[in-house]
Amino acid sequence: MKATRLAIPDVIRLEPRVLGDDRGVFFESFNQRLFRELTGLDRQFVQDNHSVSARGVLRGLHYQLPPNPQGKLVRVARGEIFDVAVDIRRGSPTFGRWVGETLSAENHAQLWVPEGFAHGFLALTEGAEVLYKTTDFYAPASERCIIWDDPEIGIVWPSSATPRLSPKDALGRRLAEADVFELA
Numbered sequence: 689m690k691a692t693r694l695a696i697p698d699v700i701r702l703e704p705r706v707l708g709d710d711r712g713v714f715f716e717s718f719n720q721r722l723f724r725e726l727t728g729l730d731r732q733f734v735q736d737n738h739s740v741s742a743r744g745v746l747r748g749l750h751y752q753l754p755p756n757p758q759g760k761l762v763r764v765a766r767g768e769i770f771d772v773a774v775d776i777r778r779g780s781p782t783f784g785r786w787v788g789e790t791l792s793a794e795n796h797a798q799l800w801v802p803e804g805f806a807h808g809f810l811a812l813t814e815g816a817e818v819l820y821k822t823t824d825f826y827a828p829a830s831e832r833c834i835i836w837d838d839p840e841i842g843i844v845w846p847s848s849a850t851p852r853l854s855p856k857d858a859l860g861r862r863l864a865e866a867d868v869f870e871l872a
């Protein structure tokens with residue numbers, strides 16, 4: 689497993705060791721000890737999520753506020769997504785900045801999105817299957833949404849096509865009006 693801290697260092701790209709033989713491949717998609725050794729984080733994951741998206745679907749930018757903030761460990765089992773994390777911790781030197789990584793079934797890459805970040809992805813292939821672990825349970829009352837194309841954030845999505853959004857996501861707030869985290 690390899691860990692790479694991105695331009696916002698709290699967001700980490702992880703790449704598992706892939707073992708191939710004449711039958712196919714095997715890799716440990718999650719290992720608590722390795723995760724702790726590579727990230728220095730001691731997180732317990734309590735929920736696994738699985739979504740399937742048509743090409744052009746954009747889910748996000750979502751987050752849960754305290755008392756139910758969620759760290760997410762995201763990977764792709766089929767197809768490809770552009771996965772984005774936005775720092776929404778007021779007081780952070782990278783507040784309002786974003787990082788994005790291409791995650792795919794082929795590259796096996798994963799993204800650790802910490803609590804305090806909004807998360808979203810654009811499905812780049814038909815039927816993109818995204819699996820992710822979360823560090824707290826789903827809490828709709830704590831959930832918030834920031835609009836995907838907020839000019840203040842300026843995410844450069846890898847498609848000029850208008851994405852397919854849920855009604856909820858289409859009504860996402862701009863960062864300037866959103867409830868955000870306060871960096872301790």
Ligand SMILES: Cc1cn([C@H]2C[C@H](O)[C@@H](COP(=O)(O)OP(=O)(O)O[C@H]3O[C@H](C)C(=O)[C@H](O)[C@H]3O)O2)c(=O)[nH]c1=O
Pocket residue numbers: 737739747748750751760807808809825826854
């Ligand atoms: C997130 C979640 C949703 N649901 C129910 C609520 C709705 O009836 C249905 C679809 O929910 P939603 O439209 O919020 O799903 P996504 O748009 O994929 O939301 C997720 O997408 C972005 C990328 C995220 O980072 C979050 O994990 C999450 O917000 O599943 C549950 O029952 N449990 C859950 O944990």
